[in-house]
Amino acid sequence: ICSGYGCSDHYYESDTLLHSFQVLAKLLESPATQDIICDVGMPVLHRNVRYNCRVIFLNKKILLIRPKTSLANAGNYRELRWFTPWNKARHVEEYFLPRIIQEVTGQETVPFGDAVLATKDTCLGTEICEELWAPNSPHIEMGLDGVEIFTNSSGSHHVLRKAHTRVDLVNSATAKNGGIYVLANQKGCDGDRLYYDGCAMISMNGETVAQGSQFSLDDVEVLVATLDLEDVRSYRAEISSRNLAASKVNPYPRVKVNFALSCSDDVAVPICMPIQWRHHSPEEEISLGPACWLWDYLRRSKQAGFLLPLSGGIDSSATACIVYSMCHQVCLAVKNGNADVLADARRIVNDETYVPENPREFCKRIFTTCYMASENSSQDTCNRAKLLAEQIGSYHINLNIDAAVKAIVGIFSMVTGRTPHFSVYGGSSRENLALQNVQARIRMVLAYLFAQLTLWTRGMPGGLLVLGSANVDESLRGYLTKYDCSSADINPIGGISKTDLKNFIQYCIENFQLTALRSIMSAPPTAELEPLVDGQVAQTDEEDMGMTYAELSIYGKLRKIAKAGPYSMFCKLINMWKEICTPREVASKVKHFFRMYSINRHKMTTLTPSYHAENYSPDDNRFDLRPFLYNTTWSWQFRCIDKQVNAL
Numbered sequence: 001i002c003s004g005y006g007c008s009d010h011y012y013e014s015d016t017l018l019h020s021f022q023v024l025a026k027l028l029e030s031p032a033t034q035d036i037i038c039d040v041g042m043p044v045l046h047r048n049v050r051y052n053c054r055v056i057f058l059n060k061k062i063l064l065i066r067p068k069t070s071l072a073n074a075g076n077y078r079e080l081r082w083f084t085p086w087n088k089a090r091h092v093e094e095y096f097l098p099r100i101i102q103e104v105t106g107q108e109t110v111p112f113g114d115a116v117l118a119t120k121d122t123c124l125g126t127e128i129c130e131e132l133w134a135p136n137s138p139h140i141e142m143g144l145d146g147v148e149i150f151t152n153s154s155g156s157h158h159v160l161r162k163a164h165t166r167v168d169l170v171n172s173a174t175a176k177n178g179g180i181y182v183l184a185n186q187k188g189c190d191g192d193r194l195y196y197d198g199c200a201m202i203s204m205n206g207e208t209v210a211q212g213s214q215f216s217l218d219d220v221e222v223l224v225a226t227l228d229l230e231d232v233r234s235y236r237a238e239i240s241s242r243n244l245a246a247s248k249v250n251p252y253p254r255v256k257v258n259f260a261l262s263c264s265d266d267v268a269v270p271i272c273m274p275i276q277w278r279h280h281s282p283e284e285e286i287s288l289g290p291a292c293w294l295w296d297y298l299r300r301s302k303q304a305g306f307l308l309p310l311s312g313g314i315d316s317s318a319t320a321c322i323v324y325s326m327c328h329q330v331c332l333a334v335k336n337g338n339a340d341v342l343a344d345a346r347r348i349v350n351d352e353t354y355v356p357e358n359p360r361e362f363c364k365r366i367f368t369t370c371y372m373a374s375e376n377s378s379q380d381t382c383n384r385a386k387l388l389a390e391q392i393g394s395y396h397i398n399l400n401i402d403a404a405v406k407a408i409v410g411i412f413s414m415v416t417g418r419t420p421h422f423s424v425y426g427g428s429s430r431e432n433l434a435l436q437n438v439q440a441r442i443r444m445v446l447a448y449l450f451a452q453l454t455l456w457t458r459g460m461p462g463g464l465l466v467l468g469s470a471n472v473d474e475s476l477r478g479y480l481t482k483y484d485c486s487s488a489d490i491n492p493i494g495g496i497s498k499t500d501l502k503n504f505i506q507y508c509i510e511n512f513q514l515t516a517l518r519s520i521m522s523a524p525p526t527a528e529l530e531p532l533v534d535g536q537v538a539q540t541d542e543e544d545m546g547m548t549y550a551e552l553s554i555y556g557k558l559r560k561i562a563k564a565g566p567y568s569m570f571c572k573l574i575n576m577w578k579e580i581c582t583p584r585e586v587a588s589k590v591k592h593f594f595r596m597y598s599i600n601r602h603k604m605t606t607l608t609p610s611y612h613a614e615n616y617s618p619d620d621n622r623f624d625l626r627p628f629l630y631n632t633t634w635s636w637q638f639r640c641i642d643k644q645v646n647a648l
Contacts, residue, residue, distance in 0.1 A: 004155050004186055004190050004196075005072075005077060005079070005155045005190065006190030006191045006192060007043075008078075008082075009081075009082070011043055011050065011082035011083070012082065016043060017043055017044070017045055017050075020042035020043060021042075021098055021100055021101060022100065023042075024040065024042060024055060024101065025100050025101055025103075025104050027040060027057075028057060028060050028062075028101070028104045028105060029060070029104055033057075034059055035058075035059065036058070037056065037057075037058050037063075037117070037119075037124070037257070037259065037261075038056065038057050038058070039054050039055075039056050039126055039151050039153060040054070040055050040056075040057075040153075041053065041054055041055075041128070041153050042055060043082075043083070044065055044067070044095070044112075046065075046067070046093075046095055046112055049084050050082065050083055050084065051067035051068065051083055051084060051086060052067065052068040052071070052079065052082075052083045052128065053065050053066060053067045053068065054066045054068075054126050054128060054151075054153065056117065056126065057105075058257065058259055060104060060105055060106075061105055061106075061107065062097070062101070062105055062107060062110045063110070063111075063117060063255055063257055064110070064111050064112075064115055064117060064255050065095055065110060065111070065112045065113075066113070066114070066115065066126050066128075067085075067086035067112070067113070067114075068083065068085060068086065068128040068129075068130070068131065069085050069086050069087070069089075069114065069128075069131060069138065070085060070130050070131045070134040070136075071083055071085050071130060072129060072130040075615070075623060076157065076193075076194060076612065076622060076623050077130075078622065079130070086113065086114060088113060088114065089114055090114050090115075090250060090251070090252050090253060091113050091114055091253075092111045092112065092113035092114070092115050092253045093111075093112050093113050094109040094110075094111070094112065095109060095110050095111070095112035096108065096109050097109065097110060111253075111255055113253070114138075114252065114253070115252055115253040115254065115255055116142060116145070116147050116252045116253075116254055116255070117254070117255050117257050118254040118255065118256050118257065119257045119259050119260055119261060120257075120258070120259065120260040121229065121260045121261055121262050122148045122149060122229055122261060122262075123146050123147045123148055123149070123254070124147065124148075124149045124150075124151065125138065125139065125142035125147035125149070125150050125151075125252070126150070126151045126152070127139055127150060127151070127152040128152065128153065128154075129152065129153070129154040129155055129156065131152075132152055132154070132169055132170070132173070132183075133169065137173065139173050139177070139179070139181070140173075140177065141249060141250075141252075142252065143173075143177035143178065143179050143242075144177065144242065144245050144246040144249040145246070145249050145250075145251055145252050146246070147179070147252075148178075148179055148180060148229055148232050148233075149179065149180045149182065149261075150173070150174075150179060150180070150181045150182065151182045151184075152170075152181065152182070152183045152184070153184045153185075154183060154184065154185040154186065155185070155186045155190075155196060156185050156186070156196065156197075156199075157194040157195060157196050157197070157612065158194075158195045158196070158197035158214075158285070158289045158612075158613070159612070159613060159614065159615055160282050160285055160286070160496070160500065160613050160614060161282060161285075163197070163199055163214060163279060163280070164277075164279055166183075166185075166199060167199070167201065167208065167277050170183050170201060170203045170208075171203050171206050171207065171208060172206070173203070174203050174204060174205055174206050174207075175205065175206025175207075176206075176242075177236070177239075177242060178205055178232050178235040178236035178239065178242070179204070179205070179232055179236075180202065180203070180204045180227055180229075180232060181201075181202070181203045181204075182202050183199075183200060183201050183202070183203075184200050184223075185197070185198055185199055185200055186198075187216070187218075187219065187221070188219070188292065188293075188296045189292075189293045189296035189297055189300070191300075192609070193495075193609050193610060193611065193612045193619065193621070193623075194612050195289050195290070195292060195293040195296075195611060195612075197214050197215060197289060198212050198213055198214055198215070198216060198221065199211075199212060199213075199214045200212030200221065200223045201223070201277075202223060202225045202227075202272075204227050204231065204232065204274075205231065205232065205235045207274035208274060208275055208276075208277050209225050209227065209272045209273065209274055209275060210223050210224065210225040210272060210275070211223075211275060211277055211278065214280060214285075214288070215280075215285075215288035215289055215291075215292050215329075216292070216333075217292060217295060217329055217330065217333040217338060217341050218333070218338060219340060225272040226269055226270065226271050226272055227271055227272060228271050229262065231271075281507075282500055282503065282504075283500075283503050283504045283506070283507035284507070285613075286318075286322070286493075286496060286500060286501075286504040286507075286613070287321075287322065287325045287504065287507065287508070287511070288325065288329070289611070289613065290322045290492035290493070290496075290611045290613070291322050291323075291325040291326035291328075291329050291492075292326075292329065293492065293611050294306070294322065294323065294326050294490075294492055295326050295329065295330065295344075297465070297490055298348065298366075298465065299344040299347075299348065301465060302347075303348075303462060303463055303464060303465050304348055304349070304350070304366065304455055304460065304461065304462025304463060304464060305348065305365070305366030305367055305368065305455075305462075305464050305465070306323055306366065306367050306368070306464055306465050306466075306467050307368045307369075307370060307447060307450060307451040307454065307464040307465070307466050307467065308320055308323070308367070308368070308369050308370070308394075308466075308467040308469070309369075309370050309371075309372055309443055309447050309469075309485045310369040310370060310371055310385045310388070310389065310394075310396075311371070311372075311381060311385065311485075312371065312380070312381030312382065312383075312384035312385035312388075312520065312523075313381065313520065313523070313525055314498070314501055314502060314505060314520060314521070314525060315469040315470065315471050315474075315493060315498075315501060315525075316385075316469040317384075317385075317388055317505065317517060317520050318469070318493055318496075318501045318504055318505055318508075319467055319468075319469040319491075319492055319493050320367075320369060320388060320389075320392060320394065321392070321504070321505070321508045321512070321514065321517075322492045322493070323363065323367050323392075323394075323467070323492075324359060324363055324367075324392040324393075324508075324512065324514075325508075325512075327356070327359040327360075327362045327363045327366070327367070327393075328359045328512075330345055330356050330359075330362060331356050331357055331358065331359050331362060334355060334356055334357070335357070342355065342356075345362070348366060349362075349365045349366065350460065350461050350462065359393070360392065360393030361393060362393075363392050363393040363394055364393045364394065364395055367392075367393075367394040367395065368394060368395045368396075368397065368450070368451075368454050368464060369385070369388075369389045369394040369395070369396045369397070370396070370397040370398075370399065370446075370447065370450055371385040371386065371396070371397070371398050371399070372399055372400075372401050372443045372446060372447075373398065373399070373400045373401070373402075374400065374401050374402055374405060374439050375402050375531070376439070376531055380519075380523065381523075382398070384516060384519055384520050384523070386398070387516035388514065388516040388517065388520070390516075391514050391515070391516050392512075392514065395454075395458075397450065397454070399446070401439065401442050401443060401446065404442045404446070405438055405439055405442060408438050408442065409435070409438060420434055420435055421435075422435055422531050424531050425531070436481070437481045437484070440481035440484030440485065441481060441483055441484050443484060443485050444483055444484050444485050444487050444488075447466050447485060447488070448466055450464075451463060451464040451465070451466045452464075465489040465490065466488040466489045467488055467489070467490065467491065467492065468485065468486050468487065468488030468489075468490070468491035468494065468608040468610075469485070469486075469491065469493055470486035470491060470493075470494060470607075470608075471493055471494070471496055471497060471498050471501055472493075472494060472495050472496055472497055472556065472610075472613075472614050472616070472617055472618070473497055473498050473549050473552040473553060473556060474486075474498075474541075475494060475603075475604065475607060475610075475618050476552060476555070476556045476559075476597065476616070476618045477545055477547070477552055477593070477596055477597060477600065478596060478597065478599065478600020478601065478603050479541065479544065479545050479600075480603065482602075482603050482606060483606070486607070486608060487606065487608055488608045489608070489609075490608060490609050490610070490611075491608045491609065491610040491611070492610075492611050493610070493611070494607070494608065494609075494610020494611060494617075494619075495610050495611050495612045495613035495614045495617045495619070496611075496613050496614065497549070497552075497553045497556075497614060498525075498549035498552070498553070499549060499550060499553055502521065505517050505520065505521050506521065509521070524540045524541075524542075525540065525541040525542070525549075545596070546592055546596070547589065547592065547593060551589065551593075552593075553616075554573075554576075555569070555590075555593045555597075556614075556616040556618070557616045558572060558573075559597075559616065560615065560616040560617070560618070560624060561615050561616050565637060566590055566591070566594045566634055566637040566638065566640075566641060567637050567640045567641055567644075569590050569594075570586060570587055570590045570641045570644065571644070573586045573589075573590060574586050574648070583644070583645050583648045584645050587641050587642065587644075587645050590641065591634070591638055591641065594634055594637075595632055595633075595634070598630035598631075598632045598634070599630075599632050601620075601626065601627070601628045601629075601630060602628040602629070604618050604619070604620035604624075604626075604628065605620050605628050607619065607620060607621075609621070
């Protein structure tokens with residue numbers, strides 16, 4: 001149990017500390033915690049310094065308060081903003097308990113610091129989240145000092161293809177040093193862009209013996225295993241390098257606990273055997289992770305469902321499929337007896353007798369899709385959107401925005417005396433872009449209007465959350481209109497690449513039998529904002545962007561994950577693309593990307609909160625901190641590239 005990272009700047013408030021101790025008092029008093037060594041997380045102020053701590057207690061007595069030594073301070077995390085690491089290795093001080101805890105435990109002071117617990121039959125140590133990922137993890141020295149059981153309560157968020165890293169770290173910890181590692185991880189949306197994906201596990205001597213679910217609507221999941229401590233001791237006994245290091249280790253202070261985890265007559269109790277970890281494919285992760293996040297957001301926001309502008313393209317269709325997957329998860333949870341999910345579903349649909357059994361029927365109640373046609377929309381995309389809506393069961397609306405577009409442009413013409421035209425009708429690029437933007441922004445305004453009043457027209461209470469559907473690559477490139485349908489309440493695919501979304505669509509065709517997605521998959525991505533040519537779409541995304549989605553993913557990973565500026569990216573790509581591009585062509589592509597990225601970076605400041613799924617996300621809020629006003633000529637950097645091209 002832990003208070004999680006989601007409190008953020010609320011950690012500065014004394015109320016957060018007070019309420020944490022109040023909850024701790026409830027846990028200490030609860031009959032459910034009796035005869036169990038409990039390890040809970042909370043902020044603790046010690047000598048006017050705030051620490052992120054584990055509070056370990058047994059039978060209404062606090063045994064140890066163990067402060068965190070390595071803080072998470074990269075990517076999405078800013079732990080050093082709120083906490084100070086405990087830098088006194090193997091040092092313990094007295095902590096004076098507040099009165100509300102003294103009244104429960106009868107203790108005035110308890111040990112506070114870097115120590116371990118010695119029970120009658122074993123020795124336990126605790127790690128906290130980031131410490132497992134640190135190069136000098138505490139479990140290394142603890143294990144050498146005879147600690148046999150390690151606990152870790154984590155706040156580790158979901159990223160596509162990340163789960164195996166966490167599993168490998170835990171198994172590696174016990175493979176080299178022996179021991180039992182018990183990892184618990186937070187579950188659900190904690191009030192922001194991250195989804196904490198569970199994956200609780202128990203490992204012994206390098207092998208997984210118990211695996212929790214990664215994606216689930218259950219708020220609580222209990223993972224248990226029966227293991228033999230003698231297996232740890234015999235495993236360690238033959239690792240001579242470990243034993244040599246152990247003979248020289250600086251010992252930890254031990255808190256003696258008059259309690260045993262084992263019984264004297266447990267010889268016949270069956271022990272758990274190693275299992276093979278079952279990993280989800282990336283397509284399954286997209287289907288399940290954002291779906292669970294959406295459900296958490298919907299039930300906690302107390303809204304009545306979602307509205308999605310459904311264009312008939314891959315991105316909005318993928319978003320619709322994620323909502324449909326959420327409906328599947330809700331029906332499955334109710335079928336499995338989850339009373340909390342049932343109560344939430346009844347409140348959302350405003351029916352105390354309702355039982356969600358059919359995903360399509362539940363989707364009809366909580367999901368509205370809307371195709372917003374213009375004179376530049378093709379019949380193909382209209383038909384694709386309508387067919388997909390029928391197959392997932394959403395309440396579907398068809399409307400036309402031409403009257404609103406003409407009215408807005410008419411106001412401009414009346415005021416200025418000038419009428420803008422599309423480039424195919426002789427207009428300039430400025431006119432062409434402005435006319436596209438008007439259409440896009442009107443769609444955003446209509447989306448919010450229908451989200452607020454659609455249920456009213458149907459005689460139903462409540463409003464709808466508007467879903468956005470701009471993918472991570474488009475956001476990085478800035479290929480979106482500021483304040484168009486990319487502006488929404490939340491965006492479940494904003495951290496997912498176009499390539500992964502295509503694979504997810506294929507997964508949905510096979511897994512949910514959504515045949516409407518076949519034609520969506522085969523159609524070229526298009527914004528449909530410019531006039532049709534002979535009734536057919538002439539505008540395509542990749543031609544508009546001047547780069548492919550595959551190239552965009554590569555640029556994104558090099559820019560963020562590889563920390564490459566224009567020159568470094570050029571140097572890496574001349575080798576990666578040496579079979580397909582000359583150095584001069586690579587230079588041209590890199591310059592074009594950085595020029596477009598920097599021109600459009602300001603759009604990230606208003607980007608709809610998106611599910612964080614990729615480590616190259618351009619999210620400006622806290623993950624990818626960059627200027628939004630650039631010198632878009634990149635004169636020095638581009639000169640360095642040109643010099644290198646000439647040399648090559």
